[in-house]
Amino acid sequence: MLDRYVVPKLKAPLQRVAVRVQEWGMNADQVTVVGFLIGVLALAGVATGHFLIALFLLFLNRLADGIDGEMARQSGSTDAGAYLDIVLDFIFYAIFPLGFALYDPGTNALAAAVLIASFVATGASFLAFDTFARGREIDHPDFAYKGFYYINGLAEGTETIIAFVMMCIWPQHFVLIAGVFALICVVTAINRVVFSYMTLRGTSL
Numbered sequence: 001m002l003d004r005y006v007v008p009k010l011k012a013p014l015q016r017v018a019v020r021v022q023e024w025g026m027n028a029d030q031v032t033v034v035g036f037l038i039g040v041l042a043l044a045g046v047a048t049g050h051f052l053i054a055l056f057l058l059f060l061n062r063l064a065d066g067i068d069g070e071m072a073r074q075s076g077s078t079d080a081g082a083y084l085d086i087v088l089d090f091i092f093y094a095i096f097p098l099g100f101a102l103y104d105p106g107t108n109a110l111a112a113a114v115l116i117a118s119f120v121a122t123g124a125s126f127l128a129f130d131t132f133a134r135g136r137e138i139d140h141p142d143f144a145y146k147g148f149y150y151i152n153g154l155a156e157g158t159e160t161i162i163a164f165v166m167m168c169i170w171p172q173h174f175v176l177i178a179g180v181f182a183l184i185c186v187v188t189a190i191n192r193v194v195f196s197y198m199t200l201r202g203t204s205l
Helices: 003-023 028-047 051-075 079-103 105-135 157-169 171-202
Strands: none
Touching (some): 028 051, 051 079, 051 157
16 A cells, blocks of 8 residues: 555665665675575564564565665566565565564464465465466556566555564564454455456456
């Protein structure tokens, strides 16, 4: 819901950082992998109860995700790079809540499982549509910067990061935060499935 407003404001500073990182000799795919490894460290930080460290690593992970996209656009994006970025992003989104389950299994495991399941639903709802949208040349101008057809909704990248930040600041309320955000994700997934189905029905070949 917020990505279309937040992402354009971050574009200019990310472009400047991307130029500097390229001057260091790194390419977009390398930044993607480094960002993911930082995300794995964030999982370890959560699992061991070092929530402020995990919050800082979360920030670095998301910064890397913004930088690699700008680097790809400056040097020429590739399907391989877009694929790597999408896959590692989704793995990160899944393992971050897992850290809270590892930290306190008795209290957090069920809420983490429900949240991860809701992430699967939101991801599947637009990634599956992307396959057919490409074949029918369906464009989405609001998210033209992404390497796939992205369907907007209540739960997007910005909202997910806000939820993760809240979990790090108030880990004692993880169950509540995860439960509320999982519900938002489910509503988003339902909306995307209905939109995708109706769109494909109207553009069937």
